[in-house]
Amino acid sequence: xxxxxxERGMRSGTLATHQLVGMGEACRIAQAEMxxxxxxxxxxxERLWQGLNDMEEVYVNGDLNAHVPxxxxxxxxxxxxxxxxxxxxxxxxxxxxACTSASLEPSYVLRALGMNDELAHSSLRFSVGRxxxxxxxxxxxxxxxxxxxxxxxxSPLWDMYKDGVDLDSIEWAAH
Amino acid sequence: MAYSDQVMDHYQNxxxxxxxxxxxxxxxxxxxxxPACGDVMRLQIKVNxxxxxxxxxxxxxxxxxxxxxSSLLTEWxxxxxxxxxAQIKNTEIAEELALPPVKIHCSVLAEDAIKAAVxxxxxxLSDA
Numbered sequence: 196x197x198x199x200x201x202e203r204g205m206r207s208g209t210l211a212t213h214q215l216v217g218m219g220e221a222c223r224i225a226q227a228e229m230x231x232x233x234x235x236x237x238x239x240x241e242r243l244w245q246g247l248n249d250m251e252e253v254y255v256n257g258d259l260n261a262h263v264p265x266x267x268x269x270x271x272x273x274x275x276x277x278x279x280x281x282x283x284x285x286x287x288x289x290x291x292x293a294c295t296s297a298s299l300e301p302s303y304v305l306r307a308l309g310m311n312d313e314l315a316h317s318s319l320r321f322s323v324g325r326x327x328x329x330x331x332x333x334x335x336x337x338x339x340x341x342x343x344x345x346x347x348x349x350s351p352l353w354d355m356y357k358d359g360v361d362l363d364s365i366e367w368a369a370h
Numbered sequence: 371m372a373y374s375d376q377v378m379d380h381y382q383n384x385x386x387x388x389x390x391x392x393x394x395x396x397x398x399x400x401x402x403x404x405p406a407c408g409d410v411m412r413l414q415i416k417v418n419x420x421x422x423x424x425x426x427x428x429x430x431x432x433x434x435x436x437x438x439x440s441s442l443l444t445e446w447x448x449x450x451x452x453x454x455x456a457q458i459k460n461t462e463i464a465e466e467l468a469l470p471p472v473k474i475h476c477s478v479l480a481e482d483a484i485k486a487a488v489x490x491x492x493x494x495l496s497d498a
Contacts, residue, residue, distance in 0.1 A: 275408055275433060316406075349384060349387055351410055351411070351429035351430065352405060354412075367403065367406075368402050368404075368486070
């Protein structure tokens with residue numbers, strides 16, 4: 196094999212052969228199970244969304260039809276994303292909120308989807324995978340509902356929304 | 371992101387969450403930040419005739435550090451005069467909560483909030 200002459204010229208390259216074989220086998224399995232897995236993860240994702248979408252001011256982002264089956268991005272209006280993550284210690288989710296990075300800008304992806312900054316700051320990305328069960332999804336639903344309720348009690352924006360104030364009309368004293 | 375124990379404590383047991391009546395003459399309200407920035411704090415103080423803050427309440431839309439900064443502030447201002455309260459520095463808050471550099475702006479917002487609340491109260495007094 197041409198190359199840098201590694202392995203005493205036996206085989207150039209420092210690639211881990213066993214990992215290569217493993218990757219190939221994983222791809223074979225993925226291809227064989229792709230349709231059934233897609234259906235399964237889609238059902239779980241739907242279950243998650245159905246468990247949350249009756250809450251007030253909760254929106255799904257992106258087109259659920261032209262969409263990878265196992266991921267869903269949801270905005271919980273008037274609750275900031277990072278504080279939501281903090282309330283969900285048992286879930287590995289990520290936030291469109293700026294606070295999760297060194298920059299204070301919200302996710303450019305969510306912005307490109309047409310979302311305003313505030314909703315972008317209030318979004319969580321959930322994903323379900325090969326080992327996710329219905330019990331996992333149900334537990335996540337319960338935790339998310341509790342967390343959103345608790346954080347809305349702390350939120351001045353939720354107060355204002357409940358009082359019928361139009362948040363777009365306010366002149367914010369931003370820093 | 372690792373939070374300090376102090377931040378987690380305030381986050382899990384926030385002090386003085388709530389709302390006073392904005393129109394009450396004894397109440398000063400400071401609302402700072404913006405939804406577009408991911409941080410909004412509303413801080414309210416109840417001031418007696420001697421200019422001492424008898425009670426304080428807050429609500430915050432923001433990350434754990436923002437919630438903790440405003441919660442801590444409500445604890446600190448109780449019993450202080452409005453002059454003293456307006457002197458609280460964000461660095462004191464940041465130190466108490468062991469805020470990392472990327473979260474210092476939360477303490478700055480809290481400092482802005484108490485100043486805004488004091489100013490609102492003073493304005494009410496002078497308009498009265």
